[in-house]
Amino acid sequence: MEAMLIELSERLRTLDTPQAMALAAAETVGHALSLSRAAYGDVDEPGQHIVIARDWLASGQRSAAGSHSFADYGNFNEALRRGEDVAVADVTVDPRTVGQVDSFRALDIGSMANLPLMEDGHLKVVFCLHRDRAQYWSAEELAFARRVMDRTEVEIARRSVSKQLRESETRYRTLFESIDVGFCIVEMKFDDADRAVDYRIVEANPAFERQTGAKVAGLWVSEFAPDLERHWFDTYGRVALTGEPAHFENKADRFGRWFDVRALRVGDPADHRVAIFFSDINDRKGMEEALRRLNDTLEQKVQERTQERDRLWSNTQDIQVIIDGEGVFQAVNPAFTAILGWTSEDAVGKPLFEFLIPDDEGVTDRALQHARVQSLPVVENRYRHKDGGFRWISWVAAPDGDLIYASGRHITAEKEQAEALQNTEEALRQSQKMEAVGQLTGGLAHDFNNLLAGISGSLELMQKRIDQGRFTDVDRYMTVAQGAAKRAAALTHRLLAFSRRQTLDPKPTNVNRLISGMEELVRRTVGPAIHMEVVGAAGIWPALIDPGQLENALLNLCINARDAMPDGGRITIETANKWLDENGARQHDMAPGQYLSVCVTDTGTGMSPSLIAKVFEPFFTTKPLGQGTGLGLSMVYGFAKQSGGQVRIYSEVGEGSTICLYLPRHYGETDEEGLAQKLDEASRAEQGETVLIVDDEPSVRMLVTEVLEDLGYTAIEAGDSAAGLKVLQSDVRIDLLVTDVGLPGGMNGRQMADAARERRPDLRVLFITGYAENSVITNGHLDPSMQVLTKPFAMDTLASRIKDLITSR
Structure with a gap:
């Protein structure tokens, strides 16, 4: 193997690039250790991926060149990052690699070894060694x-350093030759007293020669500039002896130019050599002189502008202030004092919040935060005046460095004018309200006086005929009085519907069936000249409404539609299910949810937008005097709103109108059956059944008592809630409580009933009321053992309700 290392060293000297050297090293190790693959891989900065540019491969092996994630090959990455070798004899059983066997099989790797190369404590290179079979390393x-790797890295580093030195020398020489700054190295000569007497130009670049106008390399200064100023020798001599650099500007009279000079000692101090950089600054000096003369002129102009700014600061009618980022006043102009009374001494150095009305501190703090970073749009606040009042100020501001410059306009007079205008508008609205109230009360007085005249006149005539013994006319006068009373009741119901305070009796209602039941009535009412069509949607949802009030509302809408078509036309009544999302509900001024819509469409004259805006007002009518009360649509609107729904009108002049009722869906079944009894058909009371009547109106108590006694009930009367509650808290048998809602005595009827139920939990209650707030009867949703009956009511209806409640126990 030593021979292979020697051969590798010889081979590395012949290669030019680190990549070629790395491949040679991989080949050497691959042959020596009988590997299937060997390669150098560069590791990314986070240490999570390795990139293999080229790899040495045994015959028939697949290349692994490319980017690989360490995580795809096991959990040995941390060991490599610590600089530890990782050797795996069998990738299929080693716990560090067994979870990633598929990745190794894709590259035909049975065993592997990874040798890390660290640089400054970071993993930079991994030497990857692979075998296509399991084998111990x-x-x-x-x-x-590792020896191959180290030797290769040394050679790569040596080549890199050598290359860097060559490149550095080339850069230095290029810089030396090409820079515009003159550069030379001089060798100083001293006398026995260490006084510089001459210096020789050892080396000089072309720029130095251009600036001096001569080739001076190798020459002593005394040879080419014998009259050079003394300070040049003294300065360079001091640098050569002390090693302290020098930087100065000076004019060389010998060359007639200004130079910026930097000098520093180089080499062995004993050689007394100094490197000098010369920059020709003659042009700059000329410009500086011109600039100095210009500055003298500009300074005068700036002084003039400053005086103008100071006059503006002092004379403007608007407040000018300078504050820091914390809102502390740094300067205020005289207008600040004129408008607010506070002097500069009062304000400067203090936070602006000390001068604010407390209610405006929040908006001012937000404005201050905004103005720290960007220009502030108009913001208004109130500053305290020194006399104890306050002034409205409208501000704009902009930041400049650490300061904020703000300008404030005094707008107290404008605010007072706006407030006066608002008060005037409010007074006008109140006047309009009073005009509407006057119209309402006038209409009521007119209608009720007519009705009362019919009632009182009939009663007087009945009294006279009875006194005269002429009984045959009594029935006729009684019929007239009862008819007027019923019309008065209908009028109050309309008024309560308009004000949304009528007492509703909501029930789950099949609206299609209700419309079908009243279709014939509507046809007779609108007459033969009007073609009527009913379009009931299939699968219509039930609606939780008062069926009687819906019938009244539909009849009103159809009558209005008829009146809008004097020459005949078409009325269409249409039902549909509507599901309103947030956007649709907002357009209809309703809560999102599911609704049943009932729309009445006509082909009549239509309405203008201005007319649509008024049609729901009380007593507003377009019909001739005496032909309409103006309460029809008001009642429809009040009924829909009180039922939790809405009314919407869609109309254009000449194109007809559509008025839609939106009614809340009922989640449940409808009660298809109803039962009514006549007074003479009502069942008789059982032995001992007792009813307590509580009402502050004696006539009502008398009438209810009469009905109860006719039915065989025992009746007990109370005139207020305190008396009624006393009876209810006694041991007296009470089968039913009949009570008004509005009662004297400290409790209303509902509160009295709830208090009684603490002692009598099964107590049945019938509320009788001319008008009851929804909050008292729980928005119409009463317990099964409670019912409500609206005054005035028919006696047979009262009897039926009483018997129903008592027998439902």
Whole structure:
């Protein structure tokens, strides 16, 4: 093997590149150790991959050239990175490689050895040795491979150093010959007192000769410049004796030029040699002189500009301030004092936050952070005035280095004007509200006075006829009074629907079936000149609504559609399932979710946008005086909103209109059956059944008591919640509580019922109310043992509800 090493050394001297040397080393080891493959691989900086440029291969072997991840061949990477040799006799059983057998088989590797080469503590090269069979690696084999590797690396390093020296010499000579800076090495001559008396130019580059105008290499200065100024000798002599470099600018009168000179001692100090760099700066000196004269002129102009800036700083009506990054005032102009009252002495050196209204500190801090890095858009805040008030300031600012320059405009007067305008607008809106209230109350007074005239007149005539013994006319007057009372009830229901405060009785409803049931009524109402079509979607979802109120709403919409088509036309009632996502719900001003839509479309005159904006207002109508109350669409809108839905109008003038109700979907089945009884058909009470009536209106208590006694119930009356609760907390038998919602006595009807249920958990409750807030009756969702009945109500309806609740126990 020694012979092979000698042969390798001879061969390496004939090769030019590190790659060729590495391949020669691989070939030597491959033959010596009977390998199937040998190669040098360069390791990347993270130490995770190896790149093989060329490999030596035994006959018939596949090349492994390319990039490989250490992780694909086992878990020995850390050992290599520590500089340890890795030798594996059998890759199929060694725990370091057994998990990656497929990778080795792809390259026909049975055993392998990796020898790392470290550089500055980092893994740089791996010498890879492969056999196509499992075989033990002896220490002698690894030592030989390491010797080959070391010898190769030494030769590569020697060649690299030699090459670097040649390249350095070439670069130096090229630089020496081509630079514009004059360079020479001089040898100093001293007298016995160590005083420099002459120096010889040992070597000089072309630039030096161009600057001096002569070929002076080998000559003493006394030979070509006998009158050279003394300071040149003294300076170079001091550098040669002390070794301290010198850098100076000086004019050589002998050559008529200025030079920038750098001098330093080189070589053996005993040789008294100094390397000198000359830069011809004659042009620069001329420019400096011209610049000096220009600066004198510019300084005067700058002074003039500074005076202008100072006048602007002092005379501007806007605040000018300079602050640091922490918001501390560095300077303020006179306008700061004029507007805020604080002098420069009051402000400079203090944080701006000391002068702010506390409520504006947040927005100002964010503006300060912004202004540290980029120009600040307009921001407004309030500064305290020294007199105790405050002033509004509008700021812009920009950073410059560590400082921020800000300009503030006094806008307190503008703010006060804006506030006055806002107050005026608010007063106008309030005036418009009061006008609407006046219109509402006027309409109510007109309609109710008409109804009350019918009721009171009928009652007076009934009294006269009874006194006269003429009973045949009583029924007619009674019918008139009852009709007026029912119209008054309908009007209050419309008002409550508009205000979204009517008491609803929501039920799971099949809307298609409801429309089918009222279709004939609608056809008769709109008349034969109107063609009506119902398009009910299949698989329609149930809706949780008050069926009676939906019937009223649809009838109102169809009547309005009819009135918009005086010459006849078409009405289409259409149902559909709608699933609104966030975008669609936002466009409809609704919550996202599933809804049932009921749309009424006509081919009438249509509406303009300005008209659409007003149609839901109370008492707004386009019909002639006396032909419409203006509450129809208001009631529809109130019903939809109170039911958790929405109303939307789609219309163009001359193109007809579509009004859609969006009603919330009910997740469940509908109750297809309903039952009503007449008062004289209601079942009689059982022995001892007792009902408590709580209402602050004596007439209501009297009427309910009359109905209960007719049905055989025992009736107990209470005029407020305190009296009612006292009865409920006693041992008296109570089968049903009938109570108003709005009660005196400290509790409303719902609170009283809930308190009673703590003692009587099975208590049945019937709420009777002219108007109840949804929060009191839980948005219409009551327990099965609770029901609500809206005043005014028919006596037979009251009797039916009472019996239903009592018999449902």
